[in-house]
Amino acid sequence: MRRARAWALSGLVVGAALLHSQEAPPATPSPQSAIAVATPGVVRVEVRGTRPRPNDRWQLFRRLRERPGAAGCVVAPGRVLTHASLVRYVDPQFTVVDVEGTRHPAHLLHVDDGLELALLQVEGHLAAQPLRVGGGAPRQGTPVLALGDPFLAARDAQPAASSGIVEAVLALDAPEVAYRGPVLLTDAAINPGSEGGPLIDLEGRVLGILAPLAEDRRTEAYVGYAIPISALARLQARLGQRATLGVVGRYAEGALRIERVLEGGPAAGVLLAGDSVLTFDGVALESAEVLRAELAKRSPGAQVELEVERGSGRRRVTLTLGGKP
Amino acid sequence: MLRSWFPPALAAVAAVLVCGAFGRAGDAEALATVRAFERDLEALIARVSSSVVTVGAVVDDEDGFPVKSGGSGVVIDASGYVLTNDHVTEGQTEAQVGFADGRVVTARVVARDRQGDLALLRVDATGLTPASFGDSEALRPGQRVLALGNPFGLAGDTHVPAASLGIVSATQRYLGGSKVYGEAIQIDAPVNPGNSGGPLFDLEGRLVGLNGRISVRGADRHNVGVGFAIPLHQILLVLDDLKAGRDVERGYLGVRFLTAKQGRGVVVRDVLPRTPASSAGLRAGDRILAVEGPGVGRRAITQPVRLQNALAILPAGTQVTLVLEREGERLTVQVVLARRPPQ
Numbered sequence: 001m002r003r004a005r006a007w008a009l010s011g012l013v014v015g016a017a018l019l020h021s022q023e024a025p026p027a028t029p030s031p032q033s034a035i036a037v038a039t040p041g042v043v044r045v046e047v048r049g050t051r052p053r054p055n056d057r058w059q060l061f062r063r064l065r066e067r068p069g070a071a072g073c074v075v076a077p078g079r080v081l082t083h084a085s086l087v088r089y090v091d092p093q094f095t096v097v098d099v100e101g102t103r104h105p106a107h108l109l110h111v112d113d114g115l116e117l118a119l120l121q122v123e124g125h126l127a128a129q130p131l132r133v134g135g136g137a138p139r140q141g142t143p144v145l146a147l148g149d150p151f152l153a154a155r156d157a158q159p160a161a162s163s164g165i166v167e168a169v170l171a172l173d174a175p176e177v178a179y180r181g182p183v184l185l186t187d188a189a190i191n192p193g194s195e196g197g198p199l200i201d202l203e204g205r206v207l208g209i210l211a212p213l214a215e216d217r218r219t220e221a222y223v224g225y226a227i228p229i230s231a232l233a234r235l236q237a238r239l240g241q242r243a244t245l246g247v248v249g250r251y252a253e254g255a256l257r258i259e260r261v262l263e264g265g266p267a268a269g270v271l272l273a274g275d276s277v278l279t280f281d282g283v284a285l286e287s288a289e290v291l292r293a294e295l296a297k298r299s300p301g302a303q304v305e306l307e308v309e310r311g312s313g314r315r316r317v318t319l320t321l322g323g324k325p
Numbered sequence: 326m327l328r329s330w331f332p333p334a335l336a337a338v339a340a341v342l343v344c345g346a347f348g349r350a351g352d353a354e355a356l357a358t359v360r361a362f363e364r365d366l367e368a369l370i371a372r373v374s375s376s377v378v379t380v381g382a383v384v385d386d387e388d389g390f391p392v393k394s395g396g397s398g399v400v401i402d403a404s405g406y407v408l409t410n411d412h413v414t415e416g417q418t419e420a421q422v423g424f425a426d427g428r429v430v431t432a433r434v435v436a437r438d439r440q441g442d443l444a445l446l447r448v449d450a451t452g453l454t455p456a457s458f459g460d461s462e463a464l465r466p467g468q469r470v471l472a473l474g475n476p477f478g479l480a481g482d483t484h485v486p487a488a489s490l491g492i493v494s495a496t497q498r499y500l501g502g503s504k505v506y507g508e509a510i511q512i513d514a515p516v517n518p519g520n521s522g523g524p525l526f527d528l529e530g531r532l533v534g535l536n537g538r539i540s541v542r543g544a545d546r547h548n549v550g551v552g553f554a555i556p557l558h559q560i561l562l563v564l565d566d567l568k569a570g571r572d573v574e575r576g577y578l579g580v581r582f583l584t585a586k587q588g589r590g591v592v593v594r595d596v597l598p599r600t601p602a603s604s605a606g607l608r609a610g611d612r613i614l615a616v617e618g619p620g621v622g623r624r625a626i627t628q629p630v631r632l633q634n635a636l637a638i639l640p641a642g643t644q645v646t647l648v649l650e651r652e653g654e655r656l657t658v659q660v661v662l663a664r665r666p667p668q
Contacts, residue, residue: 031467031492039466101628145467145492150551151540153498153511155630160494161466162513162550189513189550191540 029202034145035161037204041131042147044097044157045072045082045106045120045196071148071159071197072096072120073206074128080106080120081232082196084178085212087111087118092288093250094120097157098128107248107262110239111292115231116179116211119239131198131206134229138184138207142166146188146224148197148210159197164188166207172225174214183225184208190224199226243298243321245291247271254278255309256285266322272310279307295321370471370488373530375454376400377486379423379475380409380432380446380522384416397474397486397523398422398446399532400455406568407446408560409522410537411437412504414444422448423484438563438573438640440665442504442537442555444522445567456524459531461556464510468493472514472536472552474523486523489514491550498553499633500538505575505665507637509553510534516552525554533557559638562620566640574641576662578602582629590614590650591629605660608651615648623648641665 046069072082080096087108094106104122111118138144144166147159154160164187171182184199190210199208208226216223246265249258255276261267271277277285280294281304298304300323308315380398383391396413400406407422414420414434422432432446464470470493473486480486491514500506510525516536525534534554541549563573579600583592590612596602616635617623626632639645641664646657 031469032465033467035467036465150549153500153540153551154495155499155633156497156628158495158497160511160551161492162494163467163492191549191551 029204031145031161031163031202034200034202034204035147038131038145038147038198038200038206039159040099040129041074042099042159042197043072043074043080043126043128044149044152044154044159045070045080045086046095046097047086048093048095069149069152070193070195071210073196073198073209074126074130075119075133075206075232076130078122078126079109079130080122080126081209081235082118082120083209083211083227084111084113084116084118086196096120096122096126098126099157099159100127101156102127107260110235110242112235112238113178114180115235116177116227117209117231117235119235131200132204133206133232135201135203135205138166138169138201138228140166140168142207143202144184144186144188144207145200145202146186146190146194146197146210146226147200148190148194150189150191150193152193162189169228172214172223173217174223175217176212176214177225179211179227179231182228183211184228185223185225188224194224241300241323243295243300243302243323245295245319246322247277249277251285251287252276254284254286256291266320270317270319271306271308274310276309277306278309278314281305299323366490369526369528369530370473373456373471373473373524373526374425374486374488376456377425377473377524378407379478379480379484379486380407380413380420381423382414382417382420393421395475395478395519396521397519397536399473399522399524399535400453401458401532401564402455403453405448405450405453406435406455407432407448408535409444409446410535410555411439411442411444412537413522414446420446422446423480423482424450425483425485427482427484429484436567436570436572438567438575440503440505440575440667441559441563441573441640442506443535443560443563443567443573445564456526456532457530458557458561459527459529459533461510461533461558464493464496464527464533464556466493466495469528470510470512470514470533471526471528471530472512472516472520472523472554473526474516474520474536476515476517476519478519489516491515494551496556497630497634499630499637500553503667504538505637506538506553506555507634508556508559509538510556512536512552512554513550514552515550520552535560556638558620562638562643563640575665576636576639576641576643576645577665578636578660578662580607582632589627591626591632601660601663605647605658607647607649607658607660610651612650613647614650614655616645617648618643618645636662 072080075081096104096106106120106122109119109121145161167185169182195212197210198206213222246262246267248260255278258275378398380396381393386392398407398409423429430448432448435445494511498509536554538553540551579597579602581594583594593611624635
């Protein structure tokens with residue numbers, strides 16, 4: 001009841017602000033001005049990957065989705081923040097499409113399941129303007145807009161907006177929710193394809209990153225929520241501390257087949273495109289998860305031994321992991 | 326009408342939004358603003374409701390029993406013209422039209438735009454209130470809009486429409502299939518089965534579109550906040566034809582395009598034989614930069630969807646001018662759009 005009233009109030013004030021904006025310069029925040037400010041920083045993220053594994057926590061999300069893809073937020077030049085559910089593919093291959101429709105290949109910098117966030121690095125120049133992040137603590141009743149591409153209806157990567165309020169800031173009890181801590185519950189329409197997009201305030205500032213709908217354990221209702229953007233700082237802190245290999249590849253036949261070696265990265269001059277990395281300090285590289293787990297156990301600057309297949313020969317190489325020591 | 330409360334409300338609105346909350350001092354003023362808005366919204370809904378109708382066509386189900394389809398419509402002319410979706414009339418020549426004042430009359434289907442999902446009905450009734458026309462091309466994401474209609478047939482025998490308020494989520498959406506929606510208006514105002522054919526109004530109470538389609542999750546055909554309206558500017562392109570009793574078909578060019586962006590314009594991948602494009606001498610590799618047509622002005626083509634949209638809102642028989650680049654030369658080509666082949 002209180003929720004409904006709060007919605008009505010904020011919605012109507014938003015409506016009033018809009019009418020106002022037709023009369024005067026758009027100095028007053030409105031859905032129209034917020035959408036105009038934020039849209040250039042919203043991208044579509046397309047994922048190609050092999051069939052995901054069954055019985056994981058994003059199963060629901062995947063069942064709902066007809067083809068892989070969702071939204072992303074440009075948070076720094078060339079860096080796209082999206083929801084972790086998007087990278088839950090085996091061998092994900094990412095393409096970032098900006099609002100102009102230009103397609104850019106991208107690779108995963110870091111995914112954090114606990115934060116439900118993933119950070120992608122766009123290869124080449126992404127003209128998109130980074131979004132304004134944070135500013136003001138969202139509270140119950142704050143008018144918000146959800147930007148994304150529900151049902152991937154857009155053919156030109158123009159995001160769609162839906163309006164609502166922050167219904168509550170609370171920790172959800174839902175099997176799909178891995179984020180520990182209060183999330184932003186919203187009544188703005190969220191649908192498959194919205195995830196990864198921003199929840200913005202009427203100034204166009206990012207308050208949170210939209211997640212796939214989650215089933216509330218108590219009511220069995222599907223609710224829309226966003227991870228608070230404060231999680232981005234935690235993600236970046238972890239990104240800085242983590243060890244990296246600096247390659248892009250795909251997993252096939254129990255090995256990591258290198259497609260690109262990142263310039264200036266730890267593998268530059270050691271590995272070549274086309275190499276297959278069979279083992280990492282003796283552990284078979286069967287999947288991205290194995291590599292991620294092994295990297296997580298080590299610090300930047302650590303030496304590792306890789307067994308590499310190049311052409312018809314096999315060799316062992318030693319490599320110093322990257323990252324900020 | 327809506328503007329009457331502006332001067333006192335302006336300061337309050339600004340104060341509320343700058344403070345960002347209904348806290349403390351601004352509270353009373355904010356509530357006054359909201360109540361003023363509510364009163365205006367009520368008045369607006371009462372005013373536009375008189376031009377909203379329920380539309381039901383009687384069809385036989387697969388077992389041969391007559392069932393009534395449920396939909397909505399809008400009166401656009403005092404002489405009795407009512408617009409609805411083609412899928413509401415289900416191919417029948419007549420439909421029952423119910424007014425908010427309780428009257429139910431039998432309407433004749435004057436003409437159809439089958440692929441464009443429009444049907445024009447005519448009722449023999451007096452004292453009708455036609456909707457005034459707004460500018461659907463001027464709509465911007467974030468703008469508030471009001472959808473009226475008969476969701477789930479809930480209006481019943483009262484024929485009083487239900488209203489839902491939302492925002493324009495996006496413009497320029499293209500949805501293909503057996504019904505083609507070009508330059509469609511995406512809204513988050515709830516629209517549901519039964520809302521089909523009902524009007525979308527701006528906050529001035531002017532008609533900007535016809536609600537016709539929703540995206541749904543799973544098998545349940547209920548609203549998830551993603552609805553699509555046919556823009557009024559598309560309807561106006563065919564309204565005279567429909568009024569004259571001429572059925573309309575969507576336009577067709579007959580080319581396939583490269584999907585990847587290649588700088589300016591959109592590049593023709595191949596030209597299908599025996600199509601307007603082949604008759605006009607279009608060639609693979611031509612870069613289409615703009616389309617000009619009667620009623621649509623000049624539309625710059627920056628992405629394939631822009632051309633798809635421009636062609637989708639133009640009816641068959643329209644002569645359009647394509648501005649294109651071929652081997653570095655700029656030229657214009659006249660093309661008469663043909664009928665779109667059925668899908």
